[in-house]
Amino acid sequence: MYQTIPQLLQHIVMGNQKVDVQLSKDDEGNFHPTTYEQLYKLVLDLAAGLHMLGVARGSHVGLIADNRKEWLNADLAILSLGAADVPRGRDAMPYELAFILGVTESKVTFAENAEQARKILDLKDKLPMLSTLILMDPRYKDEPITEGIPEGVSLLTFEEVLASGAAFNAKKKSFVENEISLGKSNDVATIIFTSGTTGEPKGVMLSHRNFLFQLEQLPKVVDFKTGERWLSVLPVWHSFERILQYVVVSQASTIAYSKPIGKIMLVDLQRLNPSWMGSVPRIWEAVKAGVYQNVKSKSPVARALFHFFVWVGATHASAKNLVTNRVPQFSRRFYPFDFLLGIVPYLLLYPFLLLGNVLVFKNIRKKFGTNFKAGVSGGGSLPSSVDKFFKAIGITLLDGYGLTETAPVIGLRPIKNQVPGTVAPLPETEIKIIDENGKSVPPGKKGVIYARGQQVMLGYYKRPDLTAAILSKDGWLNTGDIGVWTHRGEYAIKGRAKDTIVLSGGENIEPLPIEARLRESEYIEQAVVVGQDKKYLGALIVPDTKALEVYIKENAVPYMARFDICELPEVNELLNSQINELISSKNGFKSFEHINKFAILKTSFKIGQELSAKQEVMRHKIQQLYKKEIDSLF
Numbered sequence: 001m002y003q004t005i006p007q008l009l010q011h012i013v014m015g016n017q018k019v020d021v022q023l024s025k026d027d028e029g030n031f032h033p034t035t036y037e038q039l040y041k042l043v044l045d046l047a048a049g050l051h052m053l054g055v056a057r058g059s060h061v062g063l064i065a066d067n068r069k070e071w072l073n074a075d076l077a078i079l080s081l082g083a084a085d086v087p088r089g090r091d092a093m094p095y096e097l098a099f100i101l102g103v104t105e106s107k108v109t110f111a112e113n114a115e116q117a118r119k120i121l122d123l124k125d126k127l128p129m130l131s132t133l134i135l136m137d138p139r140y141k142d143e144p145i146t147e148g149i150p151e152g153v154s155l156l157t158f159e160e161v162l163a164s165g166a167a168f169n170a171k172k173k174s175f176v177e178n179e180i181s182l183g184k185s186n187d188v189a190t191i192i193f194t195s196g197t198t199g200e201p202k203g204v205m206l207s208h209r210n211f212l213f214q215l216e217q218l219p220k221v222v223d224f225k226t227g228e229r230w231l232s233v234l235p236v237w238h239s240f241e242r243i244l245q246y247v248v249v250s251q252a253s254t255i256a257y258s259k260p261i262g263k264i265m266l267v268d269l270q271r272l273n274p275s276w277m278g279s280v281p282r283i284w285e286a287v288k289a290g291v292y293q294n295v296k297s298k299s300p301v302a303r304a305l306f307h308f309f310v311w312v313g314a315t316h317a318s319a320k321n322l323v324t325n326r327v328p329q330f331s332r333r334f335y336p337f338d339f340l341l342g343i344v345p346y347l348l349l350y351p352f353l354l355l356g357n358v359l360v361f362k363n364i365r366k367k368f369g370t371n372f373k374a375g376v377s378g379g380g381s382l383p384s385s386v387d388k389f390f391k392a393i394g395i396t397l398l399d400g401y402g403l404t405e406t407a408p409v410i411g412l413r414p415i416k417n418q419v420p421g422t423v424a425p426l427p428e429t430e431i432k433i434i435d436e437n438g439k440s441v442p443p444g445k446k447g448v449i450y451a452r453g454q455q456v457m458l459g460y461y462k463r464p465d466l467t468a469a470i471l472s473k474d475g476w477l478n479t480g481d482i483g484v485w486t487h488r489g490e491y492a493i494k495g496r497a498k499d500t501i502v503l504s505g506g507e508n509i510e511p512l513p514i515e516a517r518l519r520e521s522e523y524i525e526q527a528v529v530v531g532q533d534k535k536y537l538g539a540l541i542v543p544d545t546k547a548l549e550v551y552i553k554e555n556a557v558p559y560m561a562r563f564d565i566c567e568l569p570e571v572n573e574l575l576n577s578q579i580n581e582l583i584s585s586k587n588g589f590k591s592f593e594h595i596n597k598f599a600i601l602k603t604s605f606k607i608g609q610e611l612s613a614k615q616e617v618m619r620h621k622i623q624q625l626y627k628k629e630i631d632s633l634f
Contacts, residue, residue: 004183004208006043006080008215009249013040016252019227023256023272024069031256031272034069039076042162046077047176049165053108053132057082057179060191062101062109064088064116067236067257070136070158072245074110075190079208080180084188086203087237091608094119098126099200100193103462108132110158117155124150134161185209191461192239194404203461206239210407213454214243215250217427221414222398223373228253229274233260233283239408240378240400244278262290266367273369280379282615284386284397285519289544291364292522296550309356313392316353319346321420328422329487330444361393374398374415378408380616381493383516387420399423401493402455403479405470410451410479411491422490429453431491432476433483441485448497449483450476482510499619501532507592509537514583514593515617521578522547526605528622529595530630536596538633540626541575542604548574566600575600599629 002008017037025031034042055061061078063085065071078085086104088097090112097120101109107129111117117135124130130153138157149155169176189208193201218224230248232255234241248255258268260283269277295306321327322342325335365372374396382399390397398415401423402408410431411423425431433447434440441447452475459467470478482494495510502508511529518527518539526542548565551557557570565571579595605611610625612618623630 002212003185004079004180004187005189005211005246005249006076006180007183008212008246009040009043009076010177010180012036012249012252019252020254021249022069022072023229023254025257033254036252039073042073043076043080044176045162045165045169046073046158047080047165047179048168048172049161049163050077050083050108051081051175051179052164052168053161055081055083055108057182059083059108060086060104060106062086062088062104062106062120063237064090064092064097064120065110065112065136065237066090067232067234067241068112068136069257070110071236072255074136074158075242079183079189080176082179082183082187084190084205086191086193087242088193089235089237090116091235093608094123096193096201098123100203101127101130104191104203105129108134110134110136113137118148121148121150121153124153132156134158183208185212186458188458190242192237192404202463202466204239204404205458205461206407207458210455210457211243211246213428214407214409214426215246217429218247218409218412219251220427221412221424222376223415224251224253225275226252228276228373229272229371230255231265231268231272231274231277232257233265234278234280234379238379239404240280240402241278243407243409244376262286269369269372270367271369273371275371275373276376277372278376278378280615281377281382281386282380284375284377284390285383288386288389289522293547306360309352309360310389310392312349312352312356313361313394314388315345316349317388317391319343319349322346326417326419328419328490328492330484330492332487357394364393365395368395376400378402381512381516383519384421385516385520391420401481403477403481405457405477406451406453406479407455407457409455410453419486419488419490422486422492424490426453426455429455433485433491443485443487446482446484446494449479449481449491449493451479452476501529501537503531503537503592504533504535505592507590509593514539514589514595517582517587517589518579518595520582521575523551523575523578526617528617528619530623530633534634537593538630539579539595539598540601540622540629541579541598542601543571543575566602572600597633599626599633601626601629 002011013036019036020033021036021039022034023031061083063074066089075085086100086106088100109120111120111133117133120133132154134156136158138159186207186209188205190206191203193203230253236242236245245255256272258265295303319342322338323346327333327338376398378400382397387397399413400409401411409426410429411425413423430452432440432450435447456477480497482497483491484494485491495512499511500508501511514529515527518524523544524541525544528540529537531537543566545565548571579598583589583595610618610622
């Protein structure tokens with residue numbers, strides 16, 4: 001039985017040599033396959049090349065790149081030698097790279113392109129251990145790079161390392177495979193640094209066992225089939241996309257590399273017809289917004305039909321949940337009553353649902369290809385409105401839950417028993433939800449989620465103090481997330497404990513549900529709720545300028561240019577009405593959860609600035625970047 005990821009690869013390759021494992025684009029946008037047999041040879045040769053550069057068991061190797069075929073090749077090669085990679089995306093700031101590569105003493109580092117290489121080379125005075133930089137993209141070994149190489153650093157291309165490794169393996173064929181055989185399950189596979197809200201980033205040490213445990217458990221709740229295609233759009237340095245790539249390998253399936261950009265992603269979905277795609281909630285929000293924006297250009301009759309059939313689909317899905325006893329039970333429910341409540345709309349709306357499939361939904365689903373089974377969403381809970389919309393049109397989304405510290409999965413909505421708004425613990429994973437007194441809470445009551453299982457990290461690199469603060473001696477990890485049990489053992493995520501806003505009156509408020517509801521407006525692209533220690537809540541609003549342009553043209557509002565839109569009193573009035581409509585008592589929000597004032601931000605949030613790689617809002621940076629706007633609200 002295999003104990004490491006490379007040993008798993010060996011096991012899969014034996015019976016699937018000619019099966020495609022990767023599909024990657026050339027400069028013209030055409031996809032080219034790599035078979036498992038070819039991948040394995042690449043891994044052996046690259047590992048041998050790294051060995052010749054001094055990489056050995058226990059070494060740390062920087063891996064600064066986003067998702068592309070060379071990332072997986074490099075990852076598997078590093079792990080084959082018993083070394084660990086230190087990954088980060090292209091959006092990493094220089095000071096982050098200086099810390100990450102410096103503290104791990106990474107002598108060898110992969111850089112995706114010239115921009116990343118230049119960024120790292122310029123840090124040489126802070127990275128005295130750096131000896132070799134390997135460029136993944138061979139087109140960028142040009143004069144601007146070669147002229148600026150600091151003394152003591154070698155610049156090599158990916159192909160050069162492969163070639164030297166191939167020559168080495170021609171003489172010592174069994175060297176790398178022998179190294180693979182020496183791997184143990186508790187060996188460190190990677191050190192992933194998370195962006196801390198304060199202070200230095202924390203390096204999460206994850207073992208081979210942390211990943212392999214999930215590869216054993218996930219097929220129990222998700223209907224994977226050998227040979228299926230996956231579309232990769234998220235940054236692979238993050239643990240969510242990384243575990244999905246390992247899932248692909250473990251199932252002898254195929255991964256195709258795309259981008260989380262609507263027009264690219266949707267084209268690739270139709271071209272490749274994948275069965276699965278991993279994503280974050282923001283992507284699904286953008287897809288939904290794109291569908292609604294497209295509908296606006298249709299005739300009044302087409303728009304009316306669309307909205308009617310979406311209502312039919314959503315109402316029928318809710319009725320089906322009642323009939324099949326799949327309503328989240330945060331308080332106990334009487335199933336016979338639910339059945340009676342749901343059976344009439346379930347039966348009456350079914351013919352209209354069939355008609356909606358023919359007239360509307362079938363054309364939307366075509367955008368996802370012909371084989372699409374489900375989108376696996378992680379990196380944050382799916383907003384209810386997004387979840388309901390895709391359920392209404394017949395596209396399945398599986399909401400996942402986890403942290404980098406749990407490699408990452410500790411909860412997932414099963415594909416065959418979906419209870420909206422909840423996730424179920426991953427098999428053989430223990431979950432407890434406790435209050436501020438350390439006592440387990442009953443269903444329906446909020447508490448902090450703790451998790452224990454074989455996916456829980458080894459600890460934070462060189463920070464036993466931080467490890468002890470989050471991980472108990474008996475293996476319980478404090479996730480820092482707020483959760484609620486149902487009476488049937490599912491649980492829902494209600495926010496982050498560190499994100500909880502406490503008003504001056506003592507009211508505790510979770511901003512995530514409020515922000516998710518605000519984003520339901522077609523005119524609001526992003527929203528951040530603020531108000532810590534204040535009398536009331538405020539919000540920073542990033543408007544959807546395209547939707548606003550349509551609105552002001554339809555209403556004949558004069559304006560000079562797009563950048564003037566946010567200053568129009570009509571836009572302020574529109575957003576104010578939208579906020580008051582969405583965050584209201586009739587929608588279940590308490591009076592102290594209402595938004596009293598808001599500020600309009602003129603530019604969209606950017607990854608690496610206001611957003612993390614998972615496209616989550618980084619609140620500590622928002623507080624710094626928009627201090628003036630926040631202060632104006634209070």
